[in-house]
Amino acid sequence: MARKEHNMQGKWISIGEVKTKSPESPTPLLFKRVINIGKPVRKAAIEATALGIYELMLDGKKLGDAYFAPGFTSYEHILQYQTYEVVLKQGLNELTALVGGGWAVGRSTFIQDTTQSLSQIAADRPTLLLTMTIEYEDGSTETIESDESWLVTDKSPWRFGDWYDGEIYDATTEDKQGDWTQVIEVETKINPKIVPQYGENVTAHETFVPDYIGRGTGEFADELIYDFGQNFAGIVSFKIKGKAGQQVTIRHAEAMMNDGNLYVQNLRSAKQQIIYICRDGLQEYEPKLTYMGFRYVGISGIKPEDILELKGIALYSDIKQIGLFECSNPDLNRLQNNILWSTKSNFVDIPTDCPQRDERQGWTGDIALFVDTASFNFDTKKFLNKWLKDLRSEQGPNGEIPFVIPRRGGDETTPSMLTSTWGDSCILVPWAIYQSTGDESVLEENYEAMDRYMRGVEGCAAMTQGAYPSNRIWDFPFHFGDWCAPYGHPGMWLAKGPWVGTACWAYSCGLMEKICLILADQAETNPVGNEENRTASVAACVKPCITSGKDRQDCAEALKARSKAYAALKEEITDEFFRTFMEDDTKLKEEFQTGYVLPLYFEMGTKEQKAQMADHLCRLLEENDWKINTGFQSTPFILFALADNGKVDEAYRLLLQDEAPSWLYQVKMGATTTWEQWDSVQKDGSIKESSLNHYAYGAVGDFLYRRIAGLEPIEAGYKTFRVAPQIGGGLEWVKCSHVSPYGEIRLKWHISEDGEDAKTFYLELDVPVTTECHVTLPDGSRKRVAGGHYSGKCRLPAFGPDCN
Numbered sequence: 052m053a054r055k056e057h058n059m060q061g062k063w064i065s066i067g068e069v070k071t072k073s074p075e076s077p078t079p080l081l082f083k084r085v086i087n088i089g090k091p092v093r094k095a096a097i098e099a100t101a102l103g104i105y106e107l108m109l110d111g112k113k114l115g116d117a118y119f120a121p122g123f124t125s126y127e128h129i130l131q132y133q134t135y136e137v138v139l140k141q142g143l144n145e146l147t148a149l150v151g152g153g154w155a156v157g158r159s160t161f162i163q164d165t166t167q168s169l170s171q172i173a174a175d176r177p178t179l180l181l182t183m184t185i186e187y188e189d190g191s192t193e194t195i196e197s198d199e200s201w202l203v204t205d206k207s208p209w210r211f212g213d214w215y216d217g218e219i220y221d222a223t224t225e226d227k228q229g230d231w232t233q234v235i236e237v238e239t240k241i242n243p244k245i246v247p248q249y250g251e252n253v254t255a256h257e258t259f260v261p262d263y264i265g266r267g268t269g270e271f272a273d274e275l276i277y278d279f280g281q282n283f284a285g286i287v288s289f290k291i292k293g294k295a296g297q298q299v300t301i302r303h304a305e306a307m308m309n310d311g312n313l314y315v316q317n318l319r320s321a322k323q324q325i326i327y328i329c330r331d332g333l334q335e336y337e338p339k340l341t342y343m344g345f346r347y348v349g350i351s352g353i354k355p356e357d358i359l360e361l362k363g364i365a366l367y368s369d370i371k372q373i374g375l376f377e378c379s380n381p382d383l384n385r386l387q388n389n390i391l392w393s394t395k396s397n398f399v400d401i402p403t404d405c406p407q408r409d410e411r412q413g414w415t416g417d418i419a420l421f422v423d424t425a426s427f428n429f430d431t432k433k434f435l436n437k438w439l440k441d442l443r444s445e446q447g448p449n450g451e452i453p454f455v456i457p458r459r460g461g462d463e464t465t466p467s468m469l470t471s472t473w474g475d476s477c478i479l480v481p482w483a484i485y486q487s488t489g490d491e492s493v494l495e496e497n498y499e500a501m502d503r504y505m506r507g508v509e510g511c512a513a514m515t516q517g518a519y520p521s522n523r524i525w526d527f528p529f530h531f532g533d534w535c536a537p538y539g540h541p542g543m544w545l546a547k548g549p550w551v552g553t554a555c556w557a558y559s560c561g562l563m564e565k566i567c568l569i570l571a572d573q574a575e576t577n578p579v580g581n582e583e584n585r586t587a588s589v590a591a592c593v594k595p596c597i598t599s600g601k602d603r604q605d606c607a608e609a610l611k612a613r614s615k616a617y618a619a620l621k622e623e624i625t626d627e628f629f630r631t632f633m634e635d636d637t638k639l640k641e642e643f644q645t646g647y648v649l650p651l652y653f654e655m656g657t658k659e660q661k662a663q664m665a666d667h668l669c670r671l672l673e674e675n676d677w678k679i680n681t682g683f684q685s686t687p688f689i690l691f692a693l694a695d696n697g698k699v700d701e702a703y704r705l706l707l708q709d710e711a712p713s714w715l716y717q718v719k720m721g722a723t724t725t726w727e728q729w730d731s732v733q734k735d736g737s738i739k740e741s742s743l744n745h746y747a748y749g750a751v752g753d754f755l756y757r758r759i760a761g762l763e764p765i766e767a768g769y770k771t772f773r774v775a776p777q778i779g780g781g782l783e784w785v786k787c788s789h790v791s792p793y794g795e796i797r798l799k800w801h802i803s804e805d806g807e808d809a810k811t812f813y814l815e816l817d818v819p820v821t822t823e824c825h826v827t828l829p830d831g832s833r834k835r836v837a838g839g840h841y842s843g844k845c846r847l848p849a850f851g852p853d854c855n
């Protein structure tokens with residue numbers, strides 16, 4: 052039985068018989084309890100959770116506005132419960148709970164071969180736990196719990212529901228009352244800690260009204276096709292006229308094929324389909340147990356005039372948008388918009404890789420690379436802290452990080468190992484949250500996991516043999532390498548593992564050097580938050596463990612020593628990187644763009660070495676017609692690698708390229724989200740099997756904010772920050788804002804022609820009170836600005852390289 056660290060007195064209840072076997076998803080269950088209220092109620096509340104996903108209804112009306120409760124967590128360790136205030140009337144009140152398979156019981160693994168995919172990961176059937184507390188006006192109380200007094204049916208109108216295949220709803224059975232049986236108490240196979248919800252709710256956001264764009268062809272000739280104009284994650288809702296037994300089928304897809312039919316190959320085994328069986332007359336419906344990734348739907352089994360209303364509803368976690376970037380180039384604005392939509396579509400309770408195919412997993416590497424961009428645009432703290440809790444629970448004893456978190460099954464379905472970027476997520480994600488919020492507790496909480504990972508990595512590097520026997524080159528056991536690069540095939544990307552792994556290791560050492568110092572400083576000064584937790588987490592890896600003032604000093608010393616060790620390690624790794632991979636001081640023996648980008652961005656090497664590497668990188672770009680040739684791991688950094696090493700124009704040239712592979716090629720091809728592969732959609736409209744809604748390449752958003760707008764924190768959390776726009780690319784103006792913990796920072800720059808031989812750069816800036824901004828104008832002039840409004844300007848040479 053699950054540990055009872057909550058108020059819920061109820062029992063885990065479900066249906067007696069399990070009729071499905073993995074990988075099938077279970078039939079959704081509907082639970083019911085009629086509550087007879089005989090006297091006036093002062094207040095009533097329900098606490099509920101489930102293995103599966105659930106929705107509560109009181110007299111048929113949904114409680115709360117969240118979707119997919121109790122949310123996706125590492126169920127073996129932790130399960131959230133939700134609280135609902137309810138209004139009970141005197142007399143009979145019918146409380147129902149719909150529980151579908153969701154993540155815990157439904158099919159949801161990332162294995163492409165469906166015969167190997169799994170359902171029933173955390174439980175063998177949808178299971179409910181609930182307590183209702185009623186306080187009467189006369190002061191008495193009553194508790195209603197999930198127990199044998201409840202009824203259950205697997206013959207409700209919800210015939211089927213899962214993430215990949217969609218939902219089947221039979222409206223003809225809505226009035227049938229006959230199939231209820233008594234629930235049984237079940238023994239759960241996992242024993243999570245049950246805690247109040249600490250993540251964001253998934254809720255309904257934007258709605259879209261589609262355009263009808265015609266009928267499908269061939270086999271799909273009677274399918275009516277609608278275009279919502281935006282690729283997104285969510286559901287459709289409709290109002291239709293139907294006849295009892297009439298079956299309406301809705302297929303969902305991200306793209307259209309040239310033959311006029313929906314493109315569904317990239318869904319792999321996921322059907323992403325709604326089957327709705329009508330009753331007679333007017334009816335409304337929206338699915339509750341699934342979501343889809345789509346822009347288009349194809350509807351069959353109904354005449355167009357019987358569709359009275361059709362809407363698309365975007366569903367995602369309640370993350371608040373806190374950033375805005377706009378500029379004079381409409382293509383860059385579209386790119387920024389696509390980045391926002393790929394974030395929304397993949398922030399569905401956990402950070403997923405994609406919202407459409409039979410995957411939708413918390414791939415660690417994807418968020419590790421995207422977190423900076425995401426945190427400029429959205430307040431990610433609560434959302435990502437929830438995910439980090441799962442990361443910590445699921446980390447292996449030697450620091451291994453599962454490829455996807457929460458894990459799905461064991462090693463066969465979710466490998467867990469020490470591997471670059473995907474593993475570095477345990478450092479990169481907390482570091483980005485810290486940078487955007489200034490909240491040191493995220494570093495404290497995750498320090499132990501980071502340090503354990505880094506010790507594990509050092510052990511792995513020592514085991515790297517074969518071509519790289521040095522214990523400062525990290526090859527073993529596996530790296531994703533230049534994952535999804537435009538060249539070659541996956542084998543070639545993986546073969547870049549030693550370069551990528553080693554460079555990422557150096558970078559993480561550099562971050563750990565800083566993190567240890569921040570925590571040492573904190574250990575020395577006044578503790579923030581709960582003293583006991585604080586020292587416990589800091590001390591867990593930094594012995595001796597301490598709580599008193601004096602011991603805190605020991606802890607600080609230990610952290611400082613660890614910081615030095617990381618700094619020294621970074622140097623050793625850097626030296627070995629150059630010794631092993633370069634044929635002279637800075638030219639790679641085996642040249643590829645990522646091979647230069649990573650050491651450049653990761654601050655490996657001297658200023659001179661970096662200048663030479665930047666030249667080599669530009670040569671490779673020139674040879675490649677100024678097209679990008681990088682995979683997931685270096686794409687976020689390539690423009691910084693150029694701009695920060697004297698190649699601002701080259702960075703703009705690459706950013707503004709619109710032939711594939713490039714960011715703007717996607718825009719030119721009409722993308723409304725960012726793609727998994729640079730050329731997912733080919734020039735002739737044919738599609739390479741890949742996701743059209745993946746945020747990895749959208750990590751370029753960080754550059755839009757940090758270099759084009761020029762905004763970045765100097766002190767984490769923007770207590771002091773920099774505004775140093777890098778002008779170029781023909782941009783005439785940029786507008787940017789970001790809500791920092793101290794208030795909104797707003798800036799706008801523009802360039803105006805002053806005459807034949809001069810242009811002027813103007814900057815308008817709002818600096819939140821109590822913060823300070825270090826402004827650098829394009830002519831190099833600097834100024835420190837305290838809270839308030841600031842206007843600055845400088846003259847620019849009219850035809851200089853930066854402002855043509």
Ligand code: BGC
Nearest residue numbers: 404405410414416417531745
């Ligand atoms: C996912 C990725 C992930 C990658 C790693 C893909 O299937 O969609 O985004 O990081 O696999 O192998």
